[in-house]
Amino acid sequence: MGVCIDDVAARAQVSTATVSRALRGLPRVSDATRAKVLEVAEAMGYVPSPSASGLATGRTKTVGVLVPFVDRWYFGHAIEGIDQVLRDHGYNLLLFSLGGYVHGQKRSFTKSMVRKQIDALLVLSLGLSDEELYQLHHTDIPLLSVGGPVEGCPGVYIDDIAATTAAMDHLIGLGHRKIGYLHGGVEDQRNFRVPALRTVAFEAAMDRAGLEVLPDWSVPGDFTVADGVRAAAQIFDSPAGLPTAIFCGSDEMALGLMFEAQRRGIRIPEELSVVGIDDHDFSAPAGLTTIAQSPWEHGRTAARMLLAELRGTADSVQDTTMPFELVVRTSTAPPSR
Template identity: 30%
Template sequence: METFPNIRKISANDFFMRTPTIRDVAQRAGVGVGTVSRVINGSPQVADGTRQKVLEAIAELGFSPNKAARQLSGGKTSTVGVITPFLTYPSFVERLAGIQDVLDHHDYDLVLYSIRHPQQTQRKLREIGAQVAVDGLIVLSFLLQTFTPEELRRMNLKLPLIAVDHDPQDYYPHIFIDNVAGGRMAAEYLIKKGHRKIGFVGHVIESAFENESGFTSSQRRFKGMKEMLLQSGLPLNEEWYRFGAPNEYSACEQALHILSLPNRPTAIFAAYDTLAFGVQAAIDKLRMKSPDDVAVIGFDDVKAASYMRLTTVNQQLFHSGELGAQYMLERLKTGSFKPDHWHVELALTVIERASA
């Protein structure tokens, strides 16, 4: 009893428009499958006439190469993973949007991994690496910092990694900003505006949940501010500095406290825009007005900051995502990260709006 391995080719199912394969295209164009593959992948090794025929066949059949097969054979997925904590924080979303934008323009897909607890990171990384479901991985914020270089080495990930919004270091490419310098800039701006009594509303780590690297960007920005105040011979007053959860409501409470002091500051630097919104709410509650009664400057330049007319320090959130994706794609194309892309610092700019 002979078997007919090709029986599917003429089976009844095919009358219902089986999605076309490269073989169908080859047949239709009267060429071999190899040639079709070469056309699809833009190899120069194809005569113009042939290429034309193939392209026509592709169009007529509405063929589109099957990703899984492509990946299995070639080892490439045309997919980049993004792993992020706190999907709902506006700053992460903006970076994500930047990444998405670049990947989309290069016909790469974006797989989103979201982590609720840093402890999940390791498991997730292993999974991702083992399944080979993505060509590369963009890691947002501190997630990678939860590992020592040694741990990371032992995990022996084959995947190209790039970190966006990550402390400067030497172990993998990353894009970062100088938070301390940013803090200095914010303070400098306020000082130039004539303020001498400057407060701060920031974020403390309450648990290991938030950041295991020991420092939040809030702390660094605070440090920069203090440096600048000292350097300018201005008073540092511990009463004016308050820390809480990273949300508007908490910030509002901190600000209410600060602004109710008998000797209150004339300006407040909020570590994130989100906190600044809370500070603005407090100012409004107290029937004060910024910038006249109290000036407010934020940090991040989130989308909403422009609606809210918040003066803030821009850190190119969207662009950081774009760059991360761009460098990753280059890495995937050329096989290695450009040395210039290993350690990329983004410039900060004070954006003057209505609040300070």
């Protein structure tokens, strides 16, 4: 049976996290402790990766990025921003895609990350279980979330409560009182907090304005154009009739809704106002009013913070609230009298 990290930690009389940090050249390990760990590891023949270079350099120059999807607008742009910063600094990006949210299954990405010896991890809008967080913190890999809060690690994201409130204030300020909502599905809200935060803000805005949230006008989607079409059809066919405005939890759902409205001859904004969140690449050509955010810049900011942490800069990784902006286009107007 081969030598494991626990064997090295026991002989060096330090924690396994300290061994991991020492071998990967991470900060906050004294020179004496690092030298002792390296000496013990070499004497025991312990090699933390398929390549022995890990002992020589202490770094793999690789940052892991964990995503639930790679084909969604936000994730794709965030990955692009991360990759640009990493390449500029001589780092590689190792992508861990779950191919969607995994339910009721044990995910193996944590052990895989440890085996491949990444230097740090970025988590894109995905909730981690207590066991997964424990394993990652146990190896002392710097963690940072992008796109939404992830319990157990700092993150880079917009204030979704404030962003949703801005969208609702715009609709209510125009005079809309019959407002529908396309929101994340149950599984989305179970796996990451952004959809739930937007739902809380939507309901709070309706309550402050003394408006009723009708179940027929509050429909779950899956943050895709196709699901926007499906959810829109459900609202348009509801016994409650047509609302005068609909807030969508993403631009992709909003675009799908606009396609379905056009197919049915529902005029936007004369009969129906639509607001989204993101500022998707197709939102400006479609005339969609939206809450604009920049996932590309979110990714760049997060990558810069992680690299600073790896360089040993104090308090490099911390919660960072990114800016957003209400962009008013032609999809919103006062309700017809």
